[in-house]
Amino acid sequence: MRWMALAALAALLCSLSCGSSQAGGDEAFRVEVEGFLQRYNERWRELANQASEAQWLSKTRIVEGDDTNQQRTRAAEEALAAFTGSADNIALARAYMKRKRELPALDVKQLEAVLFNAGASPQTVPELVKRRIEVEARLNETLDGYRFQLQGAETTPNELDAALRNETDLQQRLAVWEASKAVGGALKTDLILARGLRNDVVRALGYKDYFAYMAGEYGMTTAQLSAKVDQIQRELRPLFVELHTWARHELARRHGQPVPDLIPAHWLPNRWGQDWSSLVDVQGYDLDTHLAQREPKWVVEQAERFYVSLGFDALPASFWERSSLYALPANSPFKKNTHASAWHVDYDQDVRCLMSVVANGDWYETTHHELGHIYYYLSYSQPEVPPVLRGGANRAFHEAVGSLMGLAAMQPRFLEAVGIPLGDARPDPMQLLLKEALNYVVFIPWSAGTMFEFERDLYAGELSPDRWNQRWWELTAKYQGIAPPTLRPETLCDAATKTHIVDDPAAYYDYALSFVLLFQLHDHIARQILKQDPRDTNYYGSRAAGAYLRGILEKGATKEWRGVLREATGSDLSARPMLEYFEPLMEWLKRQNAGRKPALQAY
Numbered sequence: 256m257r258w259m260a261l262a263a264l265a266a267l268l269c270s271l272s273c274g275s276s277q278a279g280g281d282e283a284f285r286v287e288v289e290g291f292l293q294r295y296n297e298r299w300r301e302l303a304n305q306a307s308e309a310q311w312l313s314k315t316r317i318v319e320g321d322d323t324n325q326q327r328t329r330a331a332e333e334a335l336a337a338f339t340g341s342a343d344n345i346a347l348a349r350a351y352m353k354r355k356r357e358l359p360a361l362d363v364k365q366l367e368a369v370l371f372n373a374g375a376s377p378q379t380v381p382e383l384v385k386r387r388i389e390v391e392a393r394l395n396e397t398l399d400g401y402r403f404q405l406q407g408a409e410t411t412p413n414e415l416d417a418a419l420r421n422e423t424d425l426q427q428r429l430a431v432w433e434a435s436k437a438v439g440g441a442l443k444t445d446l447i448l449a450r451g452l453r454n455d456v457v458r459a460l461g462y463k464d465y466f467a468y469m470a471g472e473y474g475m476t477t478a479q480l481s482a483k484v485d486q487i488q489r490e491l492r493p494l495f496v497e498l499h500t501w502a503r504h505e506l507a508r509r510h511g512q513p514v515p516d517l518i519p520a521h522w523l524p525n526r527w528g529q530d531w532s533s534l535v536d537v538q539g540y541d542l543d544t545h546l547a548q549r550e551p552k553w554v555v556e557q558a559e560r561f562y563v564s565l566g567f568d569a570l571p572a573s574f575w576e577r578s579s580l581y582a583l584p585a586n587s588p589f590k591k592n593t594h595a596s597a598w599h600v601d602y603d604q605d606v607r608c609l610m611s612v613v614a615n616g617d618w619y620e621t622t623h624h625e626l627g628h629i630y631y632y633l634s635y636s637q638p639e640v641p642p643v644l645r646g647g648a649n650r651a652f653h654e655a656v657g658s659l660m661g662l663a664a665m666q667p668r669f670l671e672a673v674g675i676p677l678g679d680a681r682p683d684p685m686q687l688l689l690k691e692a693l694n695y696v697v698f699i700p701w702s703a704g705t706m707f708e709f710e711r712d713l714y715a716g717e718l719s720p721d722r723w724n725q726r727w728w729e730l731t732a733k734y735q736g737i738a739p740p741t742l743r744p745e746t747l748c749d750a751a752t753k754t755h756i757v758d759d760p761a762a763y764y765d766y767a768l769s770f771v772l773l774f775q776l777h778d779h780i781a782r783q784i785l786k787q788d789p790r791d792t793n794y795y796g797s798r799a800a801g802a803y804l805r806g807i808l809e810k811g812a813t814k815e816w817r818g819v820l821r822e823a824t825g826s827d828l829s830a831r832p833m834l835e836y837f838e839p840l841m842e843w844l845k846r847q848n849a850g851r852k853p854a855l856q857a858y
């Protein structure tokens with residue numbers, strides 16, 4: 256490989272100095288770039304495939320005290336890094352980019368991806384890259400192998416989540432919440448190292464810091480991204496403040512407590528307060544009870560049926576053979592990561608999910624989300640899309656597709672159509688809208704507020720480790736209106752209890768943007784394609800909705816995302832469809848909250 260790159264470099268230097276002035280020089284240049292890209296794609300796919308296989312084992316078969324996984328994963332990631340960050344690849348891609356006007360858009364897109372890949376692993380600083388990989392592998396192992404303890408017995412995140420949804424005793428809720436936070440302290444030392452190394456590594460190629468590097472993948476500076484995220488957060492703020500007021504009063508009533516200004520974190524039905532939807536039980540909409548009668552496998556198959564009904568192919572047999580879909584039995588000799596993820600292992604047909612599906616509403620939604628990633632992978636895995644561009648139009652697009660399908664698959668008309676009985680009474684639309692807002696709207700101050708600002712402070716602001724918990728809870732109070740129930744010393748690290756802080760750094764705003772985007776797509780599908788009320792749709796079996804989605808998915812990352820969005824929705828990124836969706840709820844909440852004083856600023 257190395258000799259080929261050197262030969263290409265020599266040819267390039269010649270073409271830069273003399274070639275372009277000669278007839279046919281431009282053609283020679285294009286041929287040369289295509290040759291480089293072809294070789295890059297081939298080798299990159301091979302190495303990325305090996306790294307994914309190694310990571311897959313690291314995430315799905317964790318045996319305490321056995322470091323085989325860690326060694327294998329580190330070796331595979333180092334090999335990938337040595338290639339993506341090689342001085343030759345960087346020099347060539349940069350030189351080619353200087354003449355990008357002479358190249359087809361698809362080549363320019365690929366060269367941008369090559370340079371982005373190089374950013375995390377430049378071999379100008381090989382020792383730093385090696386240490387980053389080592390610390391990250393260790394962090395992952397601590398996180399994935401962690402044994403949660405509740406009152407002296409081992410427990411699982413699924414059990415802790417269920418307790419936070421269902422337990423009514425406040426003391427018990429506090430114990431559960433505390434148990435869910437214990438993992439943070441174990442991660443802090445390595446997270447401090449990882450933060451420093453992530454910053455140092457990307458700085459070698461001229462990025463300001465790791466946050467700026469990740470924002471760069473959207474073609475945005477940190478300032479531009481901050482402005483966008485802030486705008487979304489402000490637009491939804493009045494609605495969130497009403498939801499917050501409603502929830503403070505409702506929870507105080509349920510627990511027989513005075514109404515607090517900030518909601519104690521252990522009152523909420525989610526470890527981070529990012530989704531409050533299970534606060535509302537809608538009569539005639541009992542998804543949990545219905546699903547409890549099904550097998551976990553049915554939940555995955557049902558999600559697949561939905562995609563197939565839109566015209567997508569059935570999942571490949573290898574998906575079912577190779578995925579890790581269900582929670583492990585208590586006596587399992589190994590552990591696995593418990594946060595759902597979808598994998599494009601060979602950047603072609605080898606697609607897998609890592610989940611711990613149990614038959615409940617949360618996993619029903621999450622399964623639709625993960626299959627969105629899988630169908631995205633399958634849709635763009637075709638010869639027209641080079642491997643390095645087998646990604647979403649941007650990262651938020653990748654997150655939006657499955658969340659959109661999850662939203663659609665939870666609406667009553669859909670549920671009835673697919674034979675999930677809802678009970679006798681027709682569910683009250685306002686209660687349903689409230690339940691949805693407690694999911695989608697409540698998520699925004701968390702993702703676009705707390706998580707966004709904390710990660711920006713962490714990387715761009717190099718926040719001092721003796722202030723991490725303090726800052727985390729300042730942001731949680733400011734954006735989410737939530738307070739910790741106990742003192743949070745700096746020996747703990749509550750931010751690190753969120754998987755993404757550890758293993759998907761400086762990217763959580765993808766989800767904030769994806770929620771906004773999914774309402775734009777949903778609005779388009781409901782009004783323009785199905786001619787249905789966006790709040791009451793049934794996509795099931797709509798080939799037209801499927802064709803629309805496939806049109807977006809099969810492009811992968813070959814086209815600029817703003818153009819893809821404009822073409823798909825006629826609009827730029829906008830929270831308007833999301834606001835419109837919840838408009839009737841705003842009036843309803845104002846009536847419920849009449850005479851109540853909000854505890855949060857509306858901005």
Ligand code: X8Z
Nearest residue numbers: 529594595596597621624766
């Ligand atoms: O992490 C996820 C997916 C994996 S891509 C399950 N989500 C975010 C989270 O759990 O915090 C989906 C929405 C938000």
Ligand code: ZN
Nearest residue numbers: 624628653654
């Ligand atoms: Zn996802």
